Amino acid sequence: MTGSRRGPWLSATVGALVGVAIAAATLWRWHEIASAEAWLNAHLVNAVGLADAKSIGAAVIFPLDQRWVGFMVSSGCSVAMLLIPPIVLASTLIGFRRITVSRGLNALAMAVVLLVTVNQLRLAAVVVSMQTWGFRLGYERSHVLIGSVITTAGLIAVTILFVVLVSRTKRIRGAVAGVH
Secondary structure, eight states: OHHHHHHHHHHHHHHHHHHHHHHHHHHHTHHHHHHHHHHHHHHHHHHTTSOOOEEETTEEEEEETTEEEEEEOOTTTSTHHHHHHHHHHHHHHHHTTSSOHHHHHHHHHHHHHHHHHHHHHHHHHHHHHHHHHOHHHHHHIIIIIIHHHHHHHHHHHHHHHHHHHHHOOOOOTTOOTTOO
8 A cells, every 4th residue: 555655656756856857957958058049040030031140159140230240049048948847847747647648748849849939039039129229229129128028928828838738638529518
């Protein structure tokens, strides 16, 4: 009887520890993640024709008013920090066996893709703002105001979708609601 009580807690603890380990590795490697984000953003900005952007490490640079300007994807601006909650939550829910491994991984994959997308939109907004209002004013407006709105809206959407994906129940085919 004692073993059966430990089982769920042991698997939950292992799940949580796996999530914390992956989250710690994400934090540990944030600069590599930020460099990948800068590379992706430079390619996105080029692909949509916003600017002739390039990435150097974790920096995105582009020409503006006869000179090269840009911004650095810092630890606070990287998606790395935003990935930690869904990683830990999904692994803990899997560990508690509240959700299946496939459901947890699907929800986590959706969260990662959407968070990266939202952060790329925010970084692209920095480029557009700097082109529109100049280097200093454009950076300030996009980083503080526009970027915060994009990130907040994105986080709300990701949270809602994550909760929906991990909490939906299987429907029995042909079942009528409320009839068992």
